[in-house]
Amino acid sequence: MLTLNSVSLVYTNGKASVNALVDINFQIEQGKSYAIIGPSGCGKTSLIFLMMGLLHPTKGEILFNGKPLLKPHRDTALILQEYGLLPWKTVWENAALGLKLRQVDEKEIKCILERVFEELELTECIDRYPSQLSGGQKQRVALARALSLKPKLLLMDEPLSALDALTRENLQEVILKLIKRYQMTSVLVTHSIEEAVYIGQKIVILSGRPGRICAQIDNPEQGTDGYRKKTSYHEKCSEVRSLLEVYSQ
């Protein structure tokens, strides 16, 4: 679905330049869920912005279904760390924005959003502004906005990092359920080992700056019932932790 061929990213500011990502080769297969994990400042966010088409590689190429990705693709949606909601729009207006920009007519927007809002238990909040919502509710609105576009690829940049533990676990369940129901391919960037193991069928480990892919681990039991309480889940967490310790040196 999405292919990254020898992708490198260098940030330049005047004469200074910083290597953010080096030689990333990575293939995202349709229907799978990926978790990318690495130490702070390793370029995780840059990587997800590259996949979204918001940044362009300094070297290498990114292909979406075989075609070069030059701008955000219609089939991709992004959820940001600080939710990315606009404070001046109500919950409804925020969620409707993507559809509005695609010139979907009001009637259809209403039809789509009512369904998504019911699914995400947001129906009571539609007239509120983001400042009147809890962190968990804000992230649900961000999810609603992404889902309303029926994306085939859902990119998430540390979407749950600002939330408390319980809300976080609850939203992990919601995300998993939605990925399945909407049959989306998903990429989650996180710094939480537990979250990466709980959500990623494939876990990608990045090294410290400049970010390189050090390891890709299969996580075949992901998504099975009660996975969080299984021994295999804890073993996988330990495996990821020890790899991170090695590569973040």
Add this chain to the structure above:
Amino acid sequence: MNSNMNKTITYFAAALFLFVLWDILALLLRNPALPRPVPALIAFFEIFPQSLWRHFLISTYRVLVSLFIGLAIAVPLGLYLGREPKLDKWVSPQLYLTYPIPKIALLPVIFAIFNIGDLSKIILIVLIIFFQIIVTTRDAAQNIPANSVLSVLSLGATPGEIYRHVIIPACLPEIFTAARISLGTAISILFFTESFATFDGLGYFIFEAWSRVNYPEMFAGIIAISLQGFILFLILDFLQRRFCPWLYT
């Protein structure tokens, strides 16, 4: 309704307090140039329906036209400069060099070129408030959180749509602040420009009463100019509530 009522009571109490202070000061100074509030108010209510209203309207017209033109020129430029760092790098030094020049000193030049009519007064006011508005707006546009822009870009927005949905609403509260500051400035400059070579406007009215040593009438003019500022402030407040509802939740 209740909060409106409260607001009215607060304004009334504040006005009463100011009148008491004024009365005390007048009693202490015992100078005819500072009449007590009651004779001044009586003069105001007597003269306003006769001739003062015409000067009030002319001055208000001049202030509003100047403010409108100043905003219409400086806001789009400020927004654009704030979002185009390369252009701003080039324009900023010129703004900073010309900002501190007391433009009021250009009054004779402007009068010589544009004659002594409404146009020259409006040009001088616009020239002064332009800087206040452009600098405030540019700074606001520079400080928009990157996440707001990125999240809307990821929805496939065009640059025009980014301005419409993100940059303009994000800067609106600061634009209102700039408008409020500029309003005060505009009224002061207008008072100055109306003080000579003119036969209408509140500035003319006040100076003309002063030259006749008619202090209560002069104070009627001062009350009128204060009232003008207050009403225009209230209108700006109303507009901000109407266009920035998220600030009042």
